[in-house]
Amino acid sequence: MLGRAPGKSTTVAARQKYNHKYWREREIYRRERGRGSSGQQKDSKETAPGWMGPTMPLSKKAQSPSSGLGLTHGLSPLYREAEAADLSLSLSASFSKAEDEELTSLSWLHESTDLLNSFSHSGLRSVSPLQDSDGHPLPPHSPTSSSPDPGDPSPYDLAMGANRKPPYSFSCLIFMAIEDAPSKRLPVKDIYGWILEHFPYFASAPTGWKNSVRHNLSLNKCFKKVDKDRSQSIGKGSLWSIDPEYRHNLIQALKKTPYHPYSPGLVTPSTSPPGSPQAYHSPPLWPGSPFFRKNGGVLLQVPHGVIQNGSRIRSQSLFPVIRPLPISPVGSRTTAIKICSGRLSDSGRRCSPLPLPLPTPQR
DNA sequence: TGATAACTAAACATTA
DNA sequence: CTAATGTTTAGTTATC
Ligand SMILES: [Mg+2]
Numbered sequence A: 001m002l003g004r005a006p007g008k009s010t011t012v013a014a015r016q017k018y019n020h021k022y023w024r025e026r027e028i029y030r031r032e033r034g035r036g037s038s039g040q041q042k043d044s045k046e047t048a049p050g051w052m053g054p055t056m057p058l059s060k061k062a063q064s065p066s067s068g069l070g071l072t073h074g075l076s077p078l079y080r081e082a083e084a085a086d087l088s089l090s091l092s093a094s095f096s097k098a099e100d101e102e103l104t105s106l107s108w109l110h111e112s113t114d115l116l117n118s119f120s121h122s123g124l125r126s127v128s129p130l131q132d133s134d135g136h137p138l139p140p141h142s143p144t145s146s147s148p149d150p151g152d153p154s155p156y157d158l159a160m161g162a163n164r165k166p167p168y169s170f171s172c173l174i175f176m177a178i179e180d181a182p183s184k185r186l187p188v189k190d191i192y193g194w195i196l197e198h199f200p201y202f203a204s205a206p207t208g209w210k211n212s213v214r215h216n217l218s219l220n221k222c223f224k225k226v227d228k229d230r231s232q233s234i235g236k237g238s239l240w241s242i243d244p245e246y247r248h249n250l251i252q253a254l255k256k257t258p259y260h261p262y263s264p265g266l267v268t269p270s271t272s273p274p275g276s277p278q279a280y281h282s283p284p285l286w287p288g289s290p291f292f293r294k295n296g297g298v299l300l301q302v303p304h305g306v307i308q309n310g311s312r313i314r315s316q317s318l319f320p321v322i323r324p325l326p327i328s329p330v331g332s333r334t335t336a337i338k339i340c341s342g343r344l345s346d347s348g349r350r351c352s353p354l355p356l357p358l359p360t361p362q363r
Numbered sequence B: 001t002g003a004t005a006a007c008t009a010a011a012c013a014t015t016a
Numbered sequence C: 001c002t003a004a005t006g007t008t009t010a011g012t013t014a015t016c
Helices: A013-016 A020-033 A083-097 A102-114 A170-180 A188-198 A208-220 A246-253 A290-294 A305-311
Strands: A185-186 A222-227 A239-242
Touching: A020 A188, A083 A188, A170 A188, A170 A208, A170 A239, A185 A188, A188 A208, A208 A222
Parallel strands: none
Antiparallel strands: A185 A239, A222 A239
């Protein structure tokens, strides 16, 4: 007994072999042993045929105590539009894989057809209401003294949702960070930087989140190291990028997020909009996407509990922190998050220089 | 309940 | 050597 799960190699090569497989087997292994795990997290099962992968996207949760999730009943969260534009490329490719997630692709494809024009009415305005009406966008309040995030059951007290853990999973955070980069590639250090810049929560976060970021980069299939040419003289590590094959997965995950991102107005400009009140929730705007900048760099953080929206929204518990993105260069030189100024065409499709990683599609 | 996605901690390994 | 990076195991938590 006891012998470590599958794998236990000590060599790099062997280790690389594992990876995703590990996750699947891990569950089996544990289950076999009799002890398993339990619990759950995630929300849409249909997206995952078997297992989507390791730390794959999907799912969100953000650990909000309220629990509830609006469309939790899984399925049909309304995916649509936006992807068409951005995913166009990965689209075709997704079918060649057929391994684990192709199913996913199908699903989204399906859905997308349905809600084509969905809500286009105000795209990015979700920000308005919140605006901490009372003023005080959260004071600096001390960085705390103890552990600010754990289960601290004192949500209502400190009214600032500022330092609340963002509703995005690490995968999403990383995704947004990379997408926000001009070249779609960032070294881990800059990923940290992006996250810190946009989510103050981590500024004082104890630690460990960086570990999680790295862990995610490695484990998640969506993220690939680009490395190779030593042109950029980056220090230690290499640049990370989003694997186009899986990009839509990340987008999907993001869409399940409270204030999700991709906005509607992109794909079909005019179209009729109000067609049906998708009421569900239409939370557009998110940092990282082109819209983000378009908005002048506004970023909002979700409070915690907003997700429910359809079911039981606890009054105005949402006080997103809307803060103008300061154009200050954080500090890392390598950084590239310069928040460009202007630019951004209406077409949204401004990516000419694709990263083009995928050195060896072997998996 | 069981499955699964995500978080967290930590033990290595690799490399600048 | 040290520290930043990467990989990989494991335990736990939360939701369906
Ligand atoms: Mg990876």
